[in-house]
Amino acid sequence: MKRSDVLNIASFSLILAATLVGNSASAMNLSEYLDQVKQHSLGYKASSEQAEASQLKTREADLFFTPRLFANARIGYDGKEPFGSTITYDELKMQNYSLGVSQDFSFGLETKLSYAMDRTEVVGADLPAGIPNSFWDATPLLELNMPLWGNGFGRTARANEELTRQQNVAEKFGAEAESVGTLVEAEAAYWSLASAQELVQVQKRALKQAQSILDYVSRKARMNLGENADVLQAKAMVEATIFGVQQAENSEKAARRAFNTFLNRKAEEPAPALDGINYSSLGTVEVPKARPGDRYDVKAAEAQSRLAQASAKVTEEKNKPTLDLYGSYALNGRNEELNDALKAAGEDGRDTAFVGLRFNLPLNVFALNDAKAGALKASKAAEFSYQAKQFNQEQEWTNLVEQMAEAKESLRLATNIVNAQKAKLDNERTRLRQGRTTTYQVLLFEQDFSQSEVNRVQAAAQILGLQARVKLYQASVEGGK
The missing domain is CATH 1.20.1600.10 (Outer membrane efflux proteins (OEP))
Known part of the structure; x- marks a missing residue:
C-alpha cells in the first residue's frame, strides 16, 4: 500500500x-x-x-426433618401346609393396607404413626361353629425410636442436614x-x-x-x-x-x-x-x-469448611456403637366386617405395647479410628x-x-x-x-x-x-x- x-x-x-x-x-x-x-x-x-x-x-436440607406420608398395599396368599395345628386348611389369602406419617426430629427422636387394615381368609378349613373363615384386623400403631450413643440425640441427622x-x-x-x-x-x-x-x-x-x-x-x-x-x-x-x-x-x-x-x-x-x-x-x-x-x-x-466439619461429624457418628431405645404402642380390632373392626380398635383391653433396646458395635476398631482421624484432618485442612x-x-x-x-x-x-x-x-x-x-x-x-x-x-x-x-x-x- x-x-x-x-x-x-x-x-x-x-x-x-x-x-x-x-x-x-x-x-x-x-x-x-x-x-x-x-x-x-x-x-x-x-x-x-x-x-x-x-x-x-x-432446600433439599429442609427435607430432613419434615413429615413424610407413606402408604402400603399388598395382596397375596400362603399355601404352605400348617404344622402342629388341629385346624387344617388349603391356603391363606391375605390383604394388607396401611397409611401413615413419619417424622424425624432434630433432637434425634424418630416417629411413625400409621393405621393398618389386614384381611385374612382361611380357604378350605373346617372351622368350629362361630369362628369365621375371614376377618379384618384394624391396627392404629405408634412407633418411637431414640438413638442414645451413635447418632445420639440426632447428631448424625443434624450433620447430614448441614452437609x-x-x-x-x-x-x-x-x-x-x-x-x-x-x-x-x-x-x-x-x-x-x-x-x-x-x-x-x-x-x-x-x-x-x-x-x-x-x-x-x-x-x-x-x-x-x-x-x-x-x-x-x-x-x-x-x-x-x-x-x-x-x-x-x-x-x-x-x-x-x-x-x-x-x-x-x-x-x-x-x-x-x-x-x-x-x-x-x-x-x-x-x-x-x-x-x-x-x-x-x-x-x-x-x-467447604463447614461441609468438611459436617462430613467429619457424620463419619464419627456413623461408626460409633449404636444404642437405641425404642417402643411401640398399638390398638387392635378384629371382626368379620371392616367397619366393626375399626370400631373395635378403640376398645379397652385390646392394646399392644413393647419397649426395648438395640445395640450394635463395630469390631474393627483400627479402621474405625483411622476413618475418624482422616475425617478430622480433612476438616482441619x-x-x-x-x-x-x-x-x-x-x-x-x-x-x-x-x-x-x-x-x-x-x-x-x-x-x-x-x-x-x-x-x-x-x-x-x-x-x-x-x-x-x-x-x-x-x-x-x-x-x-x-x-x-x-x-x-x-x-x-x-x-x-x-x-x-x-x-x-x-x-x-x-x-x-
Missing part, C-alpha cells in the same frame, strides 16, 4: 471516528455491553444457571464467583477496547499533524525558503507515525477479539464505537476504605484453606486500595503533562511559522505530546481495570464509568 493511500484511509477514519464520537447515541456504554454479555455469553449463562440451581437445591446444605451452598458461591468474574473480565475487555480505540485516534491525530508539518516544510523547500533536511526529518516523522498507527490498530484488533468473545461472536466481527473515557470523573473515583464484603470464592471456601482465603483477600484488598490511589495520582500527573505538552507544542508551532525555531524541534514536541496522550490513556485504563476488580468484593457488578 502506498503512503498516500495510508494517509487517505487515516483521514477517512478520523472523519468517521469524529462522527461516531459526536453522536453519543451510537456509542455503546458499559451497562449496555454487560447486558449483552448476560444475554449472549455461554460461560456467564452456564455459571448463572448453576448458581440458581444450587440455590434451589439448598447437604453446605454442599449446595459451596456450589452456589462457586458458580456466583464464576459469573461475577465473567462480568468483571468483560468489563475489563470493554475498557481495554475503549482505550485501544482512543489510542488509535491519538496515533491518527499524530499522523495528521506530522503530515501537516511535512506539507508545510515541503512547500518552503520548493520555494527555496527552507532546508532539505527539514523535509527529510518530516518524512521520517510521518513514517514513524504510520508505524505507531499500525501498532495501535493491532492492539485494537486484539482487544476487539476479547470484546467479542464475551458476546459469543466471531473474533473478527466489527465492534461498535464505545463511550470514551471520562478523565475528569476518573480523577474523583473513590475506593471504600472498608471492604464491601467477602468475595464469592471466599464464601465458597467457608461453605478445609478450615486452613478458608483462613488462607480470608488472609489473601485482606492482602489483595489492601493492595487494591493502594494501587487505586497510585493510579489516580498517575492519571493526575499524566493529565498535567498532556496539558503542558499541548501548550508547549502549540507555542512551538507558532514559533515555527514565524521562523523562530526548527522543524526538528516541532517534531520532537509532537512526539512528546503524542506520548503524553498515550500515557494518559494507559493511566486511565489502569484505573478502570482496578475499578472493575472492586466489584469482586460483592460490589455491584453493573458497570459504570
Whole structure:
C-alpha cells in the first residue's frame, strides 16, 4: 500500500471516528455491553444457571426433618401346609393396607404413626361353629425410636442436614464467583477496547499533524525558503507515525477479539464505537476504605469448611456403637366386617405395647479410628484453606486500595503533562511559522505530546481495570464509568 493511500484511509477514519464520537447515541456504554454479555455469553449463562440451581437445591436440607406420608398395599396368599395345628386348611389369602406419617426430629427422636387394615381368609378349613373363615384386623400403631450413643440425640441427622446444605451452598458461591468474574473480565475487555480505540485516534491525530508539518516544510523547500533536511526529518516523522498507527490498530484488533468473545461472536466481527473515557470523573473515583464484603470464592471456601466439619461429624457418628431405645404402642380390632373392626380398635383391653433396646458395635476398631482421624484432618485442612482465603483477600484488598490511589495520582500527573505538552507544542508551532525555531524541534514536541496522550490513556485504563476488580468484593457488578 502506498503512503498516500495510508494517509487517505487515516483521514477517512478520523472523519468517521469524529462522527461516531459526536453522536453519543451510537456509542455503546458499559451497562449496555454487560447486558449483552448476560444475554449472549455461554460461560456467564452456564455459571448463572448453576448458581440458581444450587440455590434451589439448598432446600433439599429442609427435607430432613419434615413429615413424610407413606402408604402400603399388598395382596397375596400362603399355601404352605400348617404344622402342629388341629385346624387344617388349603391356603391363606391375605390383604394388607396401611397409611401413615413419619417424622424425624432434630433432637434425634424418630416417629411413625400409621393405621393398618389386614384381611385374612382361611380357604378350605373346617372351622368350629362361630369362628369365621375371614376377618379384618384394624391396627392404629405408634412407633418411637431414640438413638442414645451413635447418632445420639440426632447428631448424625443434624450433620447430614448441614452437609447437604453446605454442599449446595459451596456450589452456589462457586458458580456466583464464576459469573461475577465473567462480568468483571468483560468489563475489563470493554475498557481495554475503549482505550485501544482512543489510542488509535491519538496515533491518527499524530499522523495528521506530522503530515501537516511535512506539507508545510515541503512547500518552503520548493520555494527555496527552507532546508532539505527539514523535509527529510518530516518524512521520517510521518513514517514513524504510520508505524505507531499500525501498532495501535493491532492492539485494537486484539482487544476487539476479547470484546467479542464475551458476546459469543466471531473474533473478527466489527465492534461498535464505545463511550470514551471520562478523565475528569476518573480523577474523583473513590475506593471504600472498608471492604464491601467477602468475595464469592471466599464464601465458597467457608461453605467447604463447614461441609468438611459436617462430613467429619457424620463419619464419627456413623461408626460409633449404636444404642437405641425404642417402643411401640398399638390398638387392635378384629371382626368379620371392616367397619366393626375399626370400631373395635378403640376398645379397652385390646392394646399392644413393647419397649426395648438395640445395640450394635463395630469390631474393627483400627479402621474405625483411622476413618475418624482422616475425617478430622480433612476438616482441619478445609478450615486452613478458608483462613488462607480470608488472609489473601485482606492482602489483595489492601493492595487494591493502594494501587487505586497510585493510579489516580498517575492519571493526575499524566493529565498535567498532556496539558503542558499541548501548550508547549502549540507555542512551538507558532514559533515555527514565524521562523523562530526548527522543524526538528516541532517534531520532537509532537512526539512528546503524542506520548503524553498515550500515557494518559494507559493511566486511565489502569484505573478502570482496578475499578472493575472492586466489584469482586460483592460490589455491584453493573458497570459504570
